[in-house]
Amino acid sequence: MAGDPLISTDAILRWSYDVGIFGFMNSRWGWPTVESVHFIGLALLVGCVGAFDLRMMGVARGLSMKALHRLVPFGVLGFAMNAGSGFLFFTAAPAQYLYNPAFQLKALSMLIAGLNMMLFYATTAKAVVAMTPEDDAPLAAKIIAGVSLASWIGVITFGRLLTFFRPPYHWCFWC
Amino acid sequence: MIAIFAWIEQTPLSIFMREDLWAFPVTLILHSVGMGMLAGGGMVIGLRVLGVAKGARLELFAKFIPVMQAGFWLAFVTGLLLLSAYPAKALTNWVFALKFVMLGAAGLLVRAMAKRVLPAGAASPDWARWVAGASLVAWAGAITAGRFLAYTNHMLLVT
Numbered sequence: 001m002a003g004d005p006l007i008s009t010d011a012i013l014r015w016s017y018d019v020g021i022f023g024f025m026n027s028r029w030g031w032p033t034v035e036s037v038h039f040i041g042l043a044l045l046v047g048c049v050g051a052f053d054l055r056m057m058g059v060a061r062g063l064s065m066k067a068l069h070r071l072v073p074f075g076v077l078g079f080a081m082n083a084g085s086g087f088l089f090f091t092a093a094p095a096q097y098l099y100n101p102a103f104q105l106k107a108l109s110m111l112i113a114g115l116n117m118m119l120f121y122a123t124t125a126k127a128v129v130a131m132t133p134e135d136d137a138p139l140a141a142k143i144i145a146g147v148s149l150a151s152w153i154g155v156i157t158f159g160r161l162l163t164f165f166r167p168p169y170h171w172c173f174w175c
Numbered sequence: 176m177i178a179i180f181a182w183i184e185q186t187p188l189s190i191f192m193r194e195d196l197w198a199f200p201v202t203l204i205l206h207s208v209g210m211g212m213l214a215g216g217g218m219v220i221g222l223r224v225l226g227v228a229k230g231a232r233l234e235l236f237a238k239f240i241p242v243m244q245a246g247f248w249l250a251f252v253t254g255l256l257l258l259s260a261y262p263a264k265a266l267t268n269w270v271f272a273l274k275f276v277m278l279g280a281a282g283l284l285v286r287a288m289a290k291r292v293l294p295a296g297a298a299s300p301d302w303a304r305w306v307a308g309a310s311l312v313a314w315a316g317a318i319t320a321g322r323f324l325a326y327t328n329h330m331l332l333v334t
Contacts, residue, residue, distance in 0.1 A: 044218055047219045048222070050212075050215055051239060059238065068231050070228035
């Protein structure tokens with residue numbers, strides 16, 4: 001896109017074409033297949049991380065937090081599926097995402113979710129994992145859980161809004 | 176059949192869903208969130224029955240079922256609204272029917288687990304893992320069919 005001092009969408013597209021991603025994503029069933037992977041990943045992510053967050057907020061007391069934490073790697077698997085499929089979407093049509101305000105807000109929500117998660121592991125995680133199954137989590141943990149749920153629902157929301165803010169919307173605050 | 180589609184498409188609700196700027200996007204977002212709650216919860220229960228997070232008491236996973244039910248109703252009501260916007264598009268598409276076959280299978284499998292597997296706790300029947308695995312496949316299938324139906328429709332509107 002002309003006028004972007006940081007990123008060359010042409011270069012991204014050329015690479016995508018050369019490695020075959022562009023061709024696959026524009027084939028008859030390429031895009032819907034990758035979208036299906038993306039949605040399955042989101043269900044896995046929101047389900048596993050959501051269950052952990054809900055328990056942390058007090059739902060289903062009696063469940064061991066330490067044991068529930070074993071679900072989180074499956075949530076990470078879901079995230080990895082989405083990062084991979086997201087990479088394919090992005091490289092096949094970079095301008096549709098880069099300058100899309102919905103995508104920028106989606107990325108911001110993911111950043112908040114990520115920072116929130118790092119905060120959890122840096123602060124209250126040890127206390128939470130040491131909880132007995134009947135315990136109630138500390139307030140700090142509940143707030144972190146709430147932020148986590150809100151930010152992932154935000155990611156879904158902005159993700160769904162993507163198609164409504166495609167070009168000719170062009171929001172380039174770094175241009 | 177076409178007459179019924181035409182009639183639905185002319186209702187104020189249908190027109191509103193198609194022509195209002197925010198009606199369709201907001202409904203879609205809520206449909207996706209409901210799907211996340213329903214399928215996500217279903218996957219969590221399926222994973223637990225398969226043996227993930229073994230230290231967490233099996234029977235307590237039933238407490239996530241209300242979350243799934245809330246997700247179901249959210250997805251159902253928003254689904255009806257989406258259907259009212261483009262009835263012909265959905266109901267002439269066999270993939271739409273496939274989605275409900277998958278959802279029905281997933282629902283029956285979760286129900287079987289809720290009734291017979293979760294209450295049994297450590298004394299889970301042997302077939303439990305097969306049912307859990309099948310439910311994960313059914314959720315993935317329902318999600319995939321849901322995605323593909325946006326690409327496999329023969330028509331948009333009859334009017």
